[in-house]
Amino acid sequence: DADVTQTPRNRITKTGKRIMLECSQTKGHDRMYWYRQDPGLGLRLIYYSFDVKDINKGEISDGYSVSRQAQAKFSLSLESAIPNQTALYFCATSDWGEGQPQHFGDGTRLSIL
């Protein structure tokens, strides 16, 4: 089983709909992250969380919100989806400490029509 699991894997929806992407992990990491990836651009950080009570905006948080329901679960919501939010979304986790790498889920391919 994957250590970092994202659901759904693919989603097609219409403009204006509310979408939730879910991420769960079995690595026991406190830190969790949401990224999006667009063609020709590097991964960009949307939100990150260092523990259940800690939520922080990344560089492109507008139009998104998150919820850290438990250490193992971190959800990303698009309150009112728009076409330029069509992208590949990744959840990642990491352990504490300097130099710790991040471990990614399989990704969610989201298309907004």
Place this chain on the structure above:
Amino acid sequence: RKEVEQDPGPFNVPEGATVAFNCTYSNSASQSFFWYRQDCRKEPKLLMSVYSSGNEDGRFTAQLNRASQYISLLIRDSKLSDSATYLCVVNDGGNTGFQKLVFGTGTRLLVSP
């Protein structure tokens, strides 16, 4: 100037060739560095961390030059399975323990028979 810059490629090489990728970063306070590999439509996977003294893992060698703010990845004896996009990743969080990973857009490698 982009925070992390990579040649997008693609690099087309025959099996058995040696290929080198370069990456420059703009923040001199960056503390940790990584190379990730990403297959088409898949999640990024950690290939190796990059240490100040340079490090090797089998056919892969990573080098860091802090003075020039430059990171390299050398792949020897290329295999067909090495075909992927290689992401240069820099932790811009300084020494606070915070991991602000900045991703390059990746260098694409195609290894042919």
